[in-house]
Amino acid sequence: MIGTSIPRVGGFERVSGSQQYTADIRLDNALHVKLVSLSCARARIQAIHTADAAAAPGVRAVFTASECPHPMPRFGPVRADRPLLAIFETKFSGEPICVVAADTEDQAASAASLVRVEFEERAPVLDVKSALDPASALVQDPALRPNDPLAHTNILQEWQFGWGSVEQASADLIIEHDYSFPMVTHFAIEPHAFLAAPDANGVTVWSPTQHPYVLQRVVAATLGLPLSSVRIIAPDSGGGFGGKGWPKFEPLLAWLALALGRPVRLVLSLEEAFQAARRTSAHIHARTGFTRNGRIVFQDIRADFLLGAYADIGGRVVSKASYAACGPYRTPHARVLARALLSHTTPSTAFRGFGTPQASWAVESQLNEAAAALGIDPVEIRRRNVPAKGESFIPDDTPADGEWATALERASTAIGWDTKRPAHHGRGISIGLKSSSTASRSVAIVRLHFDGSATVLCGTSDMGQGARTVLTQIAAQELGLAAERIAIVMGDTAVVPYDSSTSASRSTVFMGNAVIRACESITTQLNTIAAAHSVREDAPRGDLLNVHFGPTRGEIIGIGEAGSAFEPSHPLGGRAAFWELMCAACEVRVDPETGAVSLLRLVLVSDVGKALNPRQVETQDEGAAVMGMGHTLMEQLILGADGRILNLGSLDYRIPSIKDIPASFESILIENGDGPGPYGSKGAGEGGTLAVAAAIGAAINEAAGVHLRELPLTPERIWRAMRETERNS
Amino acid sequence: MTITLVVNGTARTLDTPAHRTLLHVLRDDLNLTGTKECCAEGECGACTVLLNGRAVNACLVLGVECDGEDVRTIEGLGAGGRLDPLQNAFAESGAVQCGFCIPGMIVAARYLLSTNPNPSEEEVKEGLAGNLCRCAGYSRIISAVVRAAKA
């Protein structure tokens, strides 16, 4: 059971078309909601004329900030800074300033087009430079940031991490460069969809959210309701990647449902989904000191992450990524100064890798630059700096928990690192390391029915990573049942017990352990029952339970809990439960005339402790790597001077298609059973987004003889750099 | 406008406004929600259906254009209560992750196999180039199609 690639639980529903995603759910009597926004990022709202829209056929409500409760309810997972509808000022292109509810989707859309807005456009803050310019507008009202010394700046928060003394460290070689990482969007094939309806206890919200219990907390807080009045139903999503992690329009929908006393429904277009969530862009200035023989002496990093107009989870993205920015290397002296900056752009949020791909692009590229400058092979320079298993590399945090050098060796061997490269070909290698879940909690309930079958209840969301499958395998293993005898129920806060989140590759480890403990509790209870009835412990369960319960029937319930406690003294509130590590190696060919890149081979090696379902781990690794390839080679949101996204939608925002994947793709899993999860597993599934950019970047730089530090590496940028090199030589 | 179309072998007559796309006719009027909506501009392929046997993006076809035509969706792909071999191959080959792109992907693959029963990997890529998968399990999808072709 464990370690076998059983078919995906839910696979049949997905291939037959019967899987019900949120937008597929129909509620009787539901009103269709359409959001109204302005075509610019920042404007003073002077008047909103809604009479024509309100009089349009089928329209049941047209609400602006004036119709919302006073004071305007604000929400957010960490800071309650985001209003239900924009008030006084719109702060990013696509922010709703008005909402229309009508009997049909068409009626809502056509009424929305009748809303007239008088507004005065103002200069937006769109990049790091203008966010830091004291002359720029403040994105957030300082009144929203009481007791915050930074309230009169666009710096949401700043951090300093580090150890040793960078100032006093002496190095033989110092490499110093600026790197940039673009705004990219999740582009889940399922755009967000939300439903809300009043119910006997309060309100029910349907959302493809990754974290039903976070959403319950935020909706309850926004509307001033007890948790027991808010039920979240979270159907399996059509792709999350972080973009469906934190509340978006659910608080608005919940309020509307209660205000109108009717179910409401909002399905975003892909364009609207682009304006609902994105990855934090970043500028990273890295100064790295090395000894003559390639050992890292210090890493001095200044990271500016550009958030959107509201905090969302952006601050945590910045702090977590910056804390571990030095990567999987012994760094005697480290200093990381990180800032989270507000801007008039789409609120940035979690996105697979959670800030680490941005840092990794800089730090891994620095190693490649140093290798070239010192005449040391890029594999060798990493070999010299990677900590051994058990070695501490961030003081007072979890030591290296895997054989990371092995990952490097396996990747370099698989790609044939030392073989000759043909003309215009290049190879690159990189290691990505991510701090995983810190303080968190997962609870599972397992019900053993009297016929010996079982139901697992848990708050994890299956967004394609395959949590249903792996948790089923764990329960099957622990209870000695066939997978078909186990039902797994997720995504309903009225039914499943508490879970912090489906994020940070934590579910297999934490929810997996919770399921094991719940199953252990059942086994203990069964042993007690068997002893009481003098039945042999290995007797069939059904027989035992029949004897035990008699004609009344009954069930055995096991509850399991797993997590790690909040540590107030730790900069992140807790040590990493495990480190997620992937080494990527690749070979590319660059067309010397056009700059076009062909990714010929890509090797991925991840240290997963134990692969509970190897095929699922491989597909997660491959998918993450292709996603990483997207931000490396083609993805970027392009903003106009007014802050509008110019490539809004699928025509000009390019993601990798089936013709873009590497010609040869190899996934290798290292399994030493050394993780804290079930059977020695660690979390997986984000690694590919961490390691791929610097590997491809190095390969392109080698193939084209250039030094690119700004993602994405488009053919035009490569061509331009090649011409520059030509001119200089 | 009243139209009659044959959907998955059954004639369906309904009244639909002219600007309604086939995608919305299927999803909203006929409650066939297996066909998915994403980009609504013919780039992602999530809404792929067979129109008179040919793969098309249902978001770029008006419902009224299909008056008198034959439409097959993911729900109508199997026969005699059994799944299409492609559906089995996708489920068994690890080609399915979140699954949102999968109905469109399978319908496009069905069209490919109807025009080319034994495609090479390159031909599978060409046949599915109009279907985006953000979980990016493309390599497993290719193997699933090749496997189904051999079945």
Added chain:
Amino acid sequence: MNTFQYLRPESLEELFAMMATHGSNARLLAGGTDLLVRLRKGSSKAQAVIDLKRISALRSDVTRTASGIRIGARAVMTDIIDDPPVQEHFPALREAALVVGSVQIRNRATLSGNVCNASPAADTAPALLAYGARINLIGASGPRQVAMDQFFSGPGRTVLADGEIVESIDLALPAAGTGAAFERLTRRHGVDLAIVSVCCVVSGRRARFGLGAVGPRPLVVDDESGILSDDRADPARRDTTLRQLLAAASPISDLRAHDDYRAAMLHVLARRALNAATERMRGRRDTA
């Protein structure tokens, strides 16, 4: 999408009457792969959408004419790609049609529609220009024929008069020993819009290039000097000739590329298309 009236004429007479009634408020629908995107985005507004697919006088296939082939207004890309005479005589048109969107798009999009949209980046336009296509127009006042290079008048604009439609596209069979090739550059390997596209047709002493996405409309340039068609001519001289020829292009900067990159890529792709075309020409001669 805004509401509109859907009209489905079955004859040209009916069509012309409807076009006369609705004038500039009507949009013609063939494959719909561009029109529906524009209607949804509101960049095109329509009070009436007139579907051409039931007009039997408009053909959906490729037929032989005395001098070549005729592609009906309703012929979709897939059928043009699969048509044996197209494959044999117009390989570069086939190559261009093969990169129009995805299979799903090509099953629906018509060649005539692609031409009528008059996008500067239309993939098939360079091939039609280089092959010297002629467009057959028909309107209430009768038919007329326009050379392909006279058809586009600007971005999104053609010489079609009010009440006039494309009836078919004629291509004369190339002379024996003609070579042709199509080249295109995009941002990704998969389905994409062109940064630059070039089609080259070499026949005798003439090398003709259709150029896409490098000006307000697709354009055609000719070299009759024999220098480009001769792959044994002095490479420096050929390159100078090619550069002079391509100077007619006026690429702009947009989301997809900057003007200088486009200009440089135009040269690279034109050279590659020329080389491939002359190679094919030689292949044809050698095997003839």
